[in-house]
Amino acid sequence: MAIVFQKTEGLTGKPFHYCPGCTHGIAHRLIAESMVEMGILGTTTGVASVGCSYNSYEYFNCDMVQAAHGRAPAVATGIKRNLKDHTVFTYQGDGDLASIGCAEIIHAAARGEKICVFFINNAVYGMTSGQMAPTTLLGQVTTTSPFGRDASYQGYPINVAELLSNLTGAAYVERVSLTDFKNINNAKKAVQKAFKVQQAGLGFAFVEFLSICPTNWGKEPLEAMEWLKEKMIPQYPLGCFKGEDLTVQSLDEMIAAKKAEAGEVKA
Ligand SMILES: Cc1ncc(C[n+]2csc(CCOP(=O)(O)OP(=O)(O)O)c2C)c(N)n1
Ligand code: SF4
Numbered sequence: 506m507a508i509v510f511q512k513t514e515g516l517t518g519k520p521f522h523y524c525p526g527c528t529h530g531i532a533h534r535l536i537a538e539s540m541v542e543m544g545i546l547g548t549t550t551g552v553a554s555v556g557c558s559y560n561s562y563e564y565f566n567c568d569m570v571q572a573a574h575g576r577a578p579a580v581a582t583g584i585k586r587n588l589k590d591h592t593v594f595t596y597q598g599d600g601d602l603a604s605i606g607c608a609e610i611i612h613a614a615a616r617g618e619k620i621c622v623f624f625i626n627n628a629v630y631g632m633t634s635g636q637m638a639p640t641t642l643l644g645q646v647t648t649t650s651p652f653g654r655d656a657s658y659q660g661y662p663i664n665v666a667e668l669l670s671n672l673t674g675a676a677y678v679e680r681v682s683l684t685d686f687k688n689i690n691n692a693k694k695a696v697q698k699a700f701k702v703q704q705a706g707l708g709f710a711f712v713e714f715l716s717i718c719p720t721n722w723g724k725e726p727l728e729a730m731e732w733l734k735e736k737m738i739p740q741y742p743l744g745c746f747k748g749e750d751l752t753v754q755s756l757d758e759m760i761a762a763k764k765a766e767a768g769e770v771k772a
């Protein structure tokens with residue numbers, strides 16, 4: 506009988522603790538499958554952050570390190586600089602990355618650190634019961650913006666992908682969404698492209714995943730998906746903001762050239 510679905514070796518098999526409908530699980534799977542398909546599971550180190558995905562180190566079947574809140578890009582920098590042949594990624598929520606970790610992410614991108622950052626933007630602090638995040642939409646009700654986010658009082662949402670794409674050290678920046686098959690497939694391509702950008706030694710690679718938090722949005726999962734499409738995408742348009750010209754073929758050629766050069770040096 507043909508196998509139509511199977512577990513990926515890239516995940517440990519430990520059951521996720523995420524709420525029903527949460528898209529953290531989809532993002533995990535895309536990253537895990539990519540590591541397996543690209544043959545890098547044994548040579549990848551992930552850096553978990555603080556947020557609902559704090560114990561993603563229990564789920565990814567590669568080496569994992571836990572960083573303090575917001576500090577994952579700094580931890581990843583240290584790992585990558587010491588293990589240059591390893592693939593290194595961080596997995597961070599919007600509270601972790603764009604609030605307490607705002608300085609770390611900007612400086613890691615500005616330095617052109619050769620790491621991948623996977624950014625889960627669900628427009629709230631999920632783990633701590635749905636407070637306003639820097640990415641919360643104008644008018645969005647959260648526990649700390651009970652009348653809706655008001656720009657005159659709480660400022661405007663931060664478009665992290667656009668912001669980072671202005672930095673010279675950022676080689677690849679893309680925003681994807683986890684709403685349906687087509688977009689989930691695109692998200693997986695973006696994960697693989699980010700890994701290839703790192704393997705080619707080009708610099709900082711960043712993928713933002715528009716995600717849902719049904720629990721703190723107070724919506725059923727399908728309703729939350731519709732809300733994402735209707736409300737989040739106008740504020741956070743999907744697309745590639747940096748490195749659009751980097752095709753799979755051109756990246757593969759750069760990786761092959763890099764490997765050949767390393768072989769020559771050793772010989
Ligand atoms: C130094 C510090 N400050 C604050 C907290 C509380 N805290 C834990 S998770 C979190 C926000 C997480 O939100 P996000 O990164 O968006 O992840 P999500 O849960 O939405 O996936 C905060 C403020 C903490 N654990 N440590
Ligand atoms: S609180 Fe939100 S982000 Fe956290 S696991 Fe539940 S649905 Fe996911």
Ligand SMILES: [Mg+2]
Binds near residue numbers: 598600626627629
């Ligand atoms: Mg969040």
